[in-house]
Amino acid sequence: xxxxxxxxxxxxxxxxxxxxxxxxxxxxxxxxxxxxxxxxxxxxxxxxxxxxxxxxxxxxxxxxxxxxxxxxxxxxxxxxxxxxxxxxxxxxxxxxxxxxxxxxxxxxxxxxxxxxxxxxxxxxxxxxxxxxxxxxxxxxxxxxxxxxxxxxxxxxxxxxxxxxxxxxxxxxxxxxxxxxxxxxxxxxxxxxxxxxxxxxxxxxxxxxxxxxxxxxxxxxxxxxxxxxxxxxxxxxxxxxxxxxxxxxxxxxxxxxxxxxxxxxxxxxxxxxxxxxxxxxxxxxxxxxxxxxxxxxxxxxxxxxxxxxxxxxxxxxxxxxxxxxxxxxxxxxxxxxxxxxxxxxxxxxxxxxxxxxxxxxxxxxxxxxxxxxxxxxxxxxxxxxxxxxxxxxxxxxxxxxxxxxxxxxxx
Amino acid sequence: xxxxxxxxxxxxxxxxxxxxxxxxxxxxxxxxxxxxxxxxxxxxxxxxxxxxxxxxxxxxxxxxxxxxxxxxxxxxxxxxxxxxxxxxxxxxxxxxxxxxxxxxxxxxxxxxxxxxxxxxxxxxxxxxxxxxxxxxxxxxxxxxxxxxxxxxxxxxxxxxxxxxxxxxxxxxxxxxxxxxxxxxxxxxxxxxxxxxxxxxxxxxxxxxxxxxxxxxxxxxxxxxxxxxxxxxxxxxxxxxxxxxxxxxxxxxxxxxxxxxxxxxxxxxxxxxxxxxxxxxxxxxxxxxxxxxxxxxxxxxxxxxxxxxxxxxxx
Numbered sequence: 001x002x003x004x005x006x007x008x009x010x011x012x013x014x015x016x017x018x019x020x021x022x023x024x025x026x027x028x029x030x031x032x033x034x035x036x037x038x039x040x041x042x043x044x045x046x047x048x049x050x051x052x053x054x055x056x057x058x059x060x061x062x063x064x065x066x067x068x069x070x071x072x073x074x075x076x077x078x079x080x081x082x083x084x085x086x087x088x089x090x091x092x093x094x095x096x097x098x099x100x101x102x103x104x105x106x107x108x109x110x111x112x113x114x115x116x117x118x119x120x121x122x123x124x125x126x127x128x129x130x131x132x133x134x135x136x137x138x139x140x141x142x143x144x145x146x147x148x149x150x151x152x153x154x155x156x157x158x159x160x161x162x163x164x165x166x167x168x169x170x171x172x173x174x175x176x177x178x179x180x181x182x183x184x185x186x187x188x189x190x191x192x193x194x195x196x197x198x199x200x201x202x203x204x205x206x207x208x209x210x211x212x213x214x215x216x217x218x219x220x221x222x223x224x225x226x227x228x229x230x231x232x233x234x235x236x237x238x239x240x241x242x243x244x245x246x247x248x249x250x251x252x253x254x255x256x257x258x259x260x261x262x263x264x265x266x267x268x269x270x271x272x273x274x275x276x277x278x279x280x281x282x283x284x285x286x287x288x289x290x291x292x293x294x295x296x297x298x299x300x301x302x303x304x305x306x307x308x309x310x311x312x313x314x315x316x317x318x319x320x321x322x323x324x325x326x327x328x329x330x331x332x333x334x335x336x337x338x339x340x341x342x343x344x345x346x347x348x349x350x351x352x353x354x355x356x357x358x359x360x361x362x363x364x365x366x367x368x369x370x371x372x373x374x375x376x377x378x379x380x381x382x383x384x385x386x387x388x389x390x391x392x393x394x395x396x397x398x399x400x401x402x403x404x405x406x407x408x409x410x
Numbered sequence: 411x412x413x414x415x416x417x418x419x420x421x422x423x424x425x426x427x428x429x430x431x432x433x434x435x436x437x438x439x440x441x442x443x444x445x446x447x448x449x450x451x452x453x454x455x456x457x458x459x460x461x462x463x464x465x466x467x468x469x470x471x472x473x474x475x476x477x478x479x480x481x482x483x484x485x486x487x488x489x490x491x492x493x494x495x496x497x498x499x500x501x502x503x504x505x506x507x508x509x510x511x512x513x514x515x516x517x518x519x520x521x522x523x524x525x526x527x528x529x530x531x532x533x534x535x536x537x538x539x540x541x542x543x544x545x546x547x548x549x550x551x552x553x554x555x556x557x558x559x560x561x562x563x564x565x566x567x568x569x570x571x572x573x574x575x576x577x578x579x580x581x582x583x584x585x586x587x588x589x590x591x592x593x594x595x596x597x598x599x600x601x602x603x604x605x606x607x608x609x610x611x612x613x614x615x616x617x618x619x620x621x622x623x624x625x626x627x628x629x630x631x632x633x634x635x636x637x638x639x640x641x642x643x644x645x646x647x648x649x650x651x652x653x654x655x656x657x658x659x660x661x662x663x664x665x666x667x668x669x670x671x672x673x674x675x676x677x678x679x680x681x682x683x684x685x686x687x688x689x690x691x692x693x694x695x696x697x698x699x700x701x702x703x704x705x706x707x708x709x710x711x712x713x714x715x716x717x718x719x720x721x722x723x724x
Contacts, residue, residue: 229678
């Protein structure tokens with residue numbers, strides 16, 4: 001029975017492929033990588049201010065000391081108007097601050113052993129500092145750090161369970177602080193009092209943003225609700241378009257997001273006449289009418305500070321040698337966060353509200369200061385109390401005013 | 411108002427009830443799968459399985475997007491998208507028809523080739539601006555309650571698919587060419603007796619199938635998403651291949667199946683937006699669960715419907 005065997009084999013193969021393709025989508029990774037590490041060409045960089053100071057002093061010891069080559073590994077395209085483009089812009093700023101350093105870059109590296117291959121190639125080319133910029137690279141970075149004690153690994157996002165090794169760290173910014181400010185802009189722009197938020201998966205990092213967006217909106221208009229749509233993918237443009245249309249069809253007139261690639265959502269919202277609060281990168285050019293503001297990464301200063309600490313031999317045991325988080329309130333290095341420029345429809349009154357809210361955060365009052373109530377009405381953070389770092393990194397609920405469901409946190 | 415009626419009832423200017431919203435999303439999202447599955451129907455009717463349909467969609471996606479960016483006209487994009495899908499399918503056809511390679515293995519290789527090619531050439535288009543297709547409400551028809559918004563307020567490639575589906579049915583089952591294609595898939599040796607080349611017929615059918623998959627890809631990038639991202643088909647081409655089997659290689663059933671998958675894909679968003687408490691992980695798995703359940707449920711019947719020489723070398 002040749003036929004039935006063929007049909008059976010096809011069925012089995014398709015089931016595997018469909019699931020594999022779905023898994024690929026969820027990590028934004030493609031199954032092959034055609035990008036090999038290349039030296040960043042880029043525009044001719046000019047040394048600004050502190051430029052040229054990126055040399056290890058004589059006698060310094062430690063991982064990464066004496067580095068003249070630094071590698072950057074990205075999960076997606078460096079022109080995605082999103083997470084990866086922001087990280088790439090940070091590498092350009094590092095290059096400008098340290099013109100004597102050679103930068104290697106590898107883009108579109110999936111969160112698989114391909115990352116190890118890319119890192120090993122860079123180390124083979126002399127890299128002594130590796131920026132591992134995607135959440136899912138962490139386990140590979142930890143293994144690599146054990147294997148190469150003389151190389152420093154800097155892991156963007158994610159958390160390493162202590163003790164953190166002497167030649168590795170994680171670093172991230174409290175992006176929910178700028179998302180909170182974006183929520184204020186959204187609440188002042190909406191006419192339907194319905195905001196839409198497109199997210200990928202219900203993980204604490206994402207839920208912090210969804211909740212902060214709604215908390216920011218409520219701070220200026222208690223009647224505003226935020227409907228969250230989890231798409232189950234960090235970058236599936238067709239699904240993003242569908243989600244945007246669904247939210248707008250449901251009455252939302254401001255759309256924000258926590259996705260890796262951001263352009264489809266912004267363009268779709270713009271074409272439907274809805275407002276946009278962006279994420280990762282300043283994408284105002286995609287939505288000249290509807291752009292309000294957005295959360296934008298400014299990695300350059302933090303990247304440069306970390307590299308200088310490594311070169312000086314002060315990384316191990318220093319302030320960066322941990323799960324390092326910076327926010328607006330960081331005073332020791334420049335904040336990796338910025339509020340993107342405002343769009344044309346944002347009024348001066350709204351800008352003033354946002355400035356005041358930012359000042360309040362800078363003075364030490366976190367947006368996650370109680371009373372914070374979840375959807376069911378349970379008080380999660382008591383009045384007057386501020387959420388601890390542990391409470392934030394394990395946050396697994398939606399606040400009152402968010403329409404959506406969290407099945408379980410991973 | 412009863413809760414059931416509320417599911418169908420519009421609640422505002424752009425606001426349809428849940429069921430209507432799902433059906434609108436099903437048509438918009440299912441059309442790219444429909445194009446790819448129509449192509450695969452022709453290919454499999456001629457006896458060749460092309461798992462690389464996913465790859466044909468992907469190259470069509472990028473070629474169409476790049477062309478639309480460069481020329482400013484998405485119709486040129488549809489043409490190059492079809493050409494790119496056809497070119498990739500030609501590779502598959504050459505391998506399996508003339509080199510007698512295993513069809514499933516070759517299809518996979520073709521898919522990986524597409525991923526590589528599109529990663530390499532797609533990077534520079536990730537942030538490009540495109541003037542893509544816009545929705546055109548058909549005068550009169552789009553005003554019909556329920557049916558109008560569901561079927562007649564979409565992009566032109568959706569309407570083209572409405573015409574292409576019965577046309578392909580007619581072509582396969584009523585035209586002389588269709589008879590030759592089906593013979594290539596059932597009893598290729600009998601074509602030889604008439605002095606015809608089953609190899610040529612199979613090759614042309616696979617290429618035509620790839621072209622239609624390329625149009626499906628074009629719809630995704632120039633009408634739905636209006637952007638290009640790596641691997642943006644995310645399995646839709648594989649679903650199309652499965653769909654052809656469960657639709658018993660019949661174009662009209664393929665259409666119904668494609669819209670069913672479209673509904674499964676959009677269901678998650680719609681339920682969340684309408685405030686239903688749903689388990690997102692279950693919804694994400696839904697399109698694949700539907701595939702597996704339908705394939706298992708219809709497995710016995712399908713064996714009889716399959717072209718007799720499907721998957722076999724000449």
